[in-house]
Amino acid sequence: MIIPRVPIQHRRLLPDRRLSGPTPWVIAILMMLTLLAAAAGVGLARSANAIGSAIAGRVTVQIVTPNPVTRAEQAAALRRAAAAQPFVLSARAVDREELQATLGQWFGSADGDDPVLNSLPLPALVDIDFVGENRSRHMEQLRALVAAEAPGARIIPHAEWLGPVAQLIASLAWIAGGLVLLMTLASAAVVIMTARAALGTHFATIEMLHLIGATDRQITRLFQRRIAIDTAYGIALGSVVAAAILLLIGWQWAGITSGLAATASLGPTGWALLLALPLLAIALAALTARQTLLAALKKIL
Amino acid sequence: MVEFDGVGLRYGPDAEVLCDISFNLQPGSFYFLTGPSGAGKTSLLKMLYLAQRPSRGIVRLFGEDLVNMPRQRLPGFRRRIGVVFQDFRLIPHLSARDNIALPLRIAGVSEEDLSGPVGEMLSWIGLGDRADARPATLSGGEQQRVAIARAVIARPQLLVADEPTGNVDPEMAMRLLGLFEALNRLGTTVVVATHDIHLISRIENAQMMRLEKGRLADPTGALRYPPANRA
Numbered sequence: 001m002i003i004p005r006v007p008i009q010h011r012r013l014l015p016d017r018r019l020s021g022p023t024p025w026v027i028a029i030l031m032m033l034t035l036l037a038a039a040a041g042v043g044l045a046r047s048a049n050a051i052g053s054a055i056a057g058r059v060t061v062q063i064v065t066p067n068p069v070t071r072a073e074q075a076a077a078l079r080r081a082a083a084a085q086p087f088v089l090s091a092r093a094v095d096r097e098e099l100q101a102t103l104g105q106w107f108g109s110a111d112g113d114d115p116v117l118n119s120l121p122l123p124a125l126v127d128i129d130f131v132g133e134n135r136s137r138h139m140e141q142l143r144a145l146v147a148a149e150a151p152g153a154r155i156i157p158h159a160e161w162l163g164p165v166a167q168l169i170a171s172l173a174w175i176a177g178g179l180v181l182l183m184t185l186a187s188a189a190v191v192i193m194t195a196r197a198a199l200g201t202h203f204a205t206i207e208m209l210h211l212i213g214a215t216d217r218q219i220t221r222l223f224q225r226r227i228a229i230d231t232a233y234g235i236a237l238g239s240v241v242a243a244a245i246l247l248l249i250g251w252q253w254a255g256i257t258s259g260l261a262a263t264a265s266l267g268p269t270g271w272a273l274l275l276a277l278p279l280l281a282i283a284l285a286a287l288t289a290r291q292t293l294l295a296a297l298k299k300i301l
Numbered sequence: 302m303v304e305f306d307g308v309g310l311r312y313g314p315d316a317e318v319l320c321d322i323s324f325n326l327q328p329g330s331f332y333f334l335t336g337p338s339g340a341g342k343t344s345l346l347k348m349l350y351l352a353q354r355p356s357r358g359i360v361r362l363f364g365e366d367l368v369n370m371p372r373q374r375l376p377g378f379r380r381r382i383g384v385v386f387q388d389f390r391l392i393p394h395l396s397a398r399d400n401i402a403l404p405l406r407i408a409g410v411s412e413e414d415l416s417g418p419v420g421e422m423l424s425w426i427g428l429g430d431r432a433d434a435r436p437a438t439l440s441g442g443e444q445q446r447v448a449i450a451r452a453v454i455a456r457p458q459l460l461v462a463d464e465p466t467g468n469v470d471p472e473m474a475m476r477l478l479g480l481f482e483a484l485n486r487l488g489t490t491v492v493v494a495t496h497d498i499h500l501i502s503r504i505e506n507a508q509m510m511r512l513e514k515g516r517l518a519d520p521t522g523a524l525r526y527p528p529a530n531r532a
Contacts, residue, residue, distance in 0.1 A: 007406075010406060012394075012395060012399060013392065013395070013403075015394040204390065205392050207352075207390075208390050208392060208403075209403075209407065210376075210379070211350060211351075211352060211379060211384055212379060212380070212384075212403060212404045212407055212451075213376045213377070213378075213379040213380030213404065213407055213408065214376060214407045215373070215376045216373070218407065298372070301351070301352065301353065301354060301372060301375070
């Protein structure tokens with residue numbers, strides 16, 4: 001049992017000074033940081049996965065033929081031909097209006113009614129998504145198709161320019177995971193120090209209990225219960241604060257619907273992990289306290 | 302009951318504080334342990350109440366070898382020993398009642414079963430009206446009485462007391478000694494370390510062991526008080 005049951009008369013063997021020491025507060029801070037780091041890690045990992053899977057099988061064919069009519073014809077022909085291929089999941093010609101709207105954000109004229117923007121010789125773009133995992137073979141087949149339908153067109157795999165970003169996000173997710181691990185170790189260290197301090201503070205009582213025939217198990221249960229309860233208070237407090245922060249961030253995040261930010265979310269698994277972490281932390285604290293106490297008591301006759 | 306054979310005790314690398322201690326305590330007997338300060342009385346008592354293992358020699362308690370006994374078996378033996386410490390060692394945040402009840406609770410006696418004996422014991426030591434008092438609010442003599450009550454509440458087979466009457470008036474000292482005697486008559490082996498020669502003379506048939514410089518001066522009981530040849 002995480003928090004052992006101890007008869008109420010035995011509980012009185014330790015003075016009732018709950019929440020008076022620093023342990024619950026330190027654990028609360030560590031728990032809050034652990035949950036925030038875990039949430040960041042999960043969000044980043046999901047974002048990296050979403051970006052990775054989105055870009056892994058996608059290419060954009062850029063047709064730069066000078067004649068705009070020929071360019072549009074080549075784009076339409078390539079889209080049709082690609083869509084008919086078994087290795088292609090989807091093929092979509094990017095509208096000129098969509099291109100102008102994207103570029104308009106940089107030119108300061110998002111409405112698209114800009115003479116400079118209208119005069120630009122924009123390339124024709126065709127987005128193609130491959131089927132399955134055999135990317136290199138599909139790329140060879142696409143090159144042949146492009147050479148036939150739009151000679152001189154350039155094939156841009158999305159992984160080339162978004163891959164480093166996905167890798168960076170994945171690295172950040174690993175760092176967040178590392179932080180969770182470090183803070184878990186720090187929490188365990190706090191519990192070990194608390195257990196040792198408790199043994200030191202109550203050494204006279206422990207010695208007395210030993211001499212009247214108390215077993216290590218009886219003494220350990222007393223302290224384990226106290227430490228587990230103090231830790232649980234800290235974990236609960238830290239979890240509540242972390243949940244409030246995450247809900248606030250989530251509320252603000254909900255307004256972001258575009259770009260890389262839109263790919264970051266916790267998902268059901270992430271929320272389940274965040275809910276499980278406090279329970280795991282309490283179990284870890286109780287187990288750590290128990291092992292520390294038993295090891296220390298064995299040194300006393 | 303208790304057998305020491307060639308027992309020596311040293312703390313760390315220092316010289317032995319107890320050397321070649323050999324004796325055999327008979328069940329139901331009453332012993333006084335005397336000797337000057339620093340002679341090793343408390344160290345000897347520590348081995349008797351299983352707070353210390355000897356550095357050498359053989360110690361047998363209740364027929365079992367204690368030197369090589371695994372420590373997880375010690376609690377069972379300790380529950381058969383009552384100890385009165387010179388410095389009382391009461392648990393400061395527990396009431397007199399809870400301090401006295403402690404050995405019974407540790408032994409798993411139910412609250413229903415222990416309330417009677419604890420109440421009787423409190424009345425007997427004259428603290429019935431101070432049952433809920435914390436040790437800090439009790440006088441030295443009252444604390445001593447609580448400590449003695451805690452030592453005897455579980456009817457131990459062996460009672461070890463280190464200067465048990467040092468902080469009480471002569472009248473209470475005699476009452477407490479009477480309790481020890483009564484327990485002894487019920488079969489408890491009693492070992493009392495004391496400097497009080499008057500106390501020793503009060504118990505008939507008590508045997509005296511004297512420690513000097515870590516050695517037992519009277520392993521054979523020749524210095525029994527009163528001397529056997531005077532009786």
